[in-house]
Amino acid sequence: MTDIRTALWRRKPVSAFVTETGATTDGGELKRTIGPFQLTMFGVGATIGTGIFIVLNAAVPKAGPGVIVSFAIAGVTAALTALCYAELASMIPVSGSSYSYTYATLGEVVAYCVGWCLLLEYGVSAGAIVVGWGQYLNEVFADIFGWRMPDAISQPPGAGGYVNIPAVVLVAMCVFLLIRGAHESALVNTIMVCIKIAILIMFIVIGLFAFNTSNLHDFAPFGIAGIGAAASTIFFSFIGIDAVSTAGEEVHNPRRTLPLAIVSALLIVSTLYVLVALVAIAAQPWQKFEGQEAGLAAILRDITGSSWPALALSLGAVISLFSVTLVVLYGQTRILFAMARDGMLPEFFHKVNPRTLTPVRNTILVGLFVALLGALVPLDVLANLTSMGTLVAFGVVSLGVIVLRRRMPDAPRGFRVPLYPVIPVLSVLACLYLISGLPLDTFLLFAGWLIIAMIAYFAYGIKHSRLAGVDGATVHTVRTPEAKP
Numbered sequence: 001m002t003d004i005r006t007a008l009w010r011r012k013p014v015s016a017f018v019t020e021t022g023a024t025t026d027g028g029e030l031k032r033t034i035g036p037f038q039l040t041m042f043g044v045g046a047t048i049g050t051g052i053f054i055v056l057n058a059a060v061p062k063a064g065p066g067v068i069v070s071f072a073i074a075g076v077t078a079a080l081t082a083l084c085y086a087e088l089a090s091m092i093p094v095s096g097s098s099y100s101y102t103y104a105t106l107g108e109v110v111a112y113c114v115g116w117c118l119l120l121e122y123g124v125s126a127g128a129i130v131v132g133w134g135q136y137l138n139e140v141f142a143d144i145f146g147w148r149m150p151d152a153i154s155q156p157p158g159a160g161g162y163v164n165i166p167a168v169v170l171v172a173m174c175v176f177l178l179i180r181g182a183h184e185s186a187l188v189n190t191i192m193v194c195i196k197i198a199i200l201i202m203f204i205v206i207g208l209f210a211f212n213t214s215n216l217h218d219f220a221p222f223g224i225a226g227i228g229a230a231a232s233t234i235f236f237s238f239i240g241i242d243a244v245s246t247a248g249e250e251v252h253n254p255r256r257t258l259p260l261a262i263v264s265a266l267l268i269v270s271t272l273y274v275l276v277a278l279v280a281i282a283a284q285p286w287q288k289f290e291g292q293e294a295g296l297a298a299i300l301r302d303i304t305g306s307s308w309p310a311l312a313l314s315l316g317a318v319i320s321l322f323s324v325t326l327v328v329l330y331g332q333t334r335i336l337f338a339m340a341r342d343g344m345l346p347e348f349f350h351k352v353n354p355r356t357l358t359p360v361r362n363t364i365l366v367g368l369f370v371a372l373l374g375a376l377v378p379l380d381v382l383a384n385l386t387s388m389g390t391l392v393a394f395g396v397v398s399l400g401v402i403v404l405r406r407r408m409p410d411a412p413r414g415f416r417v418p419l420y421p422v423i424p425v426l427s428v429l430a431c432l433y434l435i436s437g438l439p440l441d442t443f444l445l446f447a448g449w450l451i452i453a454m455i456a457y458f459a460y461g462i463k464h465s466r467l468a469g470v471d472g473a474t475v476h477t478v479r480t481p482e483a484k485p
Helices: 002-009 014-021 036-047 050-091 098-105 108-145 165-180 182-208 223-238 240-245 254-283 295-304 308-341 360-376 379-407 422-436 440-464
Strands: none
Touching: 002 108, 002 440, 014 098, 036 182, 036 240, 036 254, 036 308, 050 223, 050 240, 050 254, 050 379, 050 422, 098 108, 098 308, 098 379, 108 165, 108 308, 108 360, 108 379, 108 440, 165 182, 165 308, 165 360, 182 254, 182 295, 182 308, 223 379, 223 422, 240 254, 240 308, 240 379, 254 295, 295 308, 308 360, 379 422, 379 440
């Protein structure tokens, strides 16, 4: 019993993370090709899209015009957590994100659970994102060709269709790009992000001409409870902030670049989210959002009486959701890579192609998983489950800042959370508040997910952990034969 208890709570030293990933030597198993601007665009690219182009239509019916406050609540929670991420990312600049931070602070079993939460945050959220891609693609087809794909091939079962073929196509394109390399993926993402920011600014400018304050009356028809419930769903759209930290082993000067990119991405995203939500709510009665597909494009069509602004926005959404899917798939593969390197998952996920220095097999398998989710599972189930996984991971990271401040107060940090310990504590409380607003079925599904995680851990992870039989003070770097530093 003592040995099992020791195994459950063993921690991987921060020095081991830094050494094996080449954080201070610019080395490591993965190729460092990403700079601060591209990494910031990774964060923006992974975040803007889901909240504005998809989740808005699910959140407004819960809160009415008060959804603006819901976005602000979710944004403040993300901001508090982002500061915590920035400190840990500057201290432990590795690909594992929340999983690696937890492994260094709270122990192996908690880290393993967080790793499985990240499977929800990335893999399942990617499935939710690609579901919405087909909606905007249909808008583009309708505006250009006057034709729509039938629901049978553009919607998942339970939403009027049999299989969502556009979702499968999108995942296939992203997997191909990721296999080519991180640098190519970052470059394409940066271009797409700039386009979608321009599209959202266009929406804000045009929407201001239809700004009607009467649409903001009866601001909170469902009270504080409705605003809180909508904020819990909307938080799904802030997962991109975490995605920045998954690139820790592929950026130059990670101790400085990671915190800078995390904070910069959050400021850009939060500003655009609140402005677009405000203009959208003021431009059309909130009751019209329920069941409205490609909502922002529909609003522009109603405002202008012309198809070109709606077409431009639909094209922007198609590009936007492509970039979100690209970065989220990237993040998922890097987290699996880090877990496999620690022995928590099979070596299959750790193997790197010697030419591209990317985990090709890992990427293909993740792509197949996400394609199946997007093709066969409805959006609302995926969104709430993703929010739960994200919030748990965010709360644990905030707690990790407190733990490492106590255990390693003098360790080098490229960034320190201001107003410590107030901000980490507020971050944990905000995450718990948003978790409380999720529906009961999400809690049940999440509990089932954690049970599966524990079965996997005791069946595989605890036996194959690199720390098994190793003194926690010394952990040796393990490289695959294929990988070249």
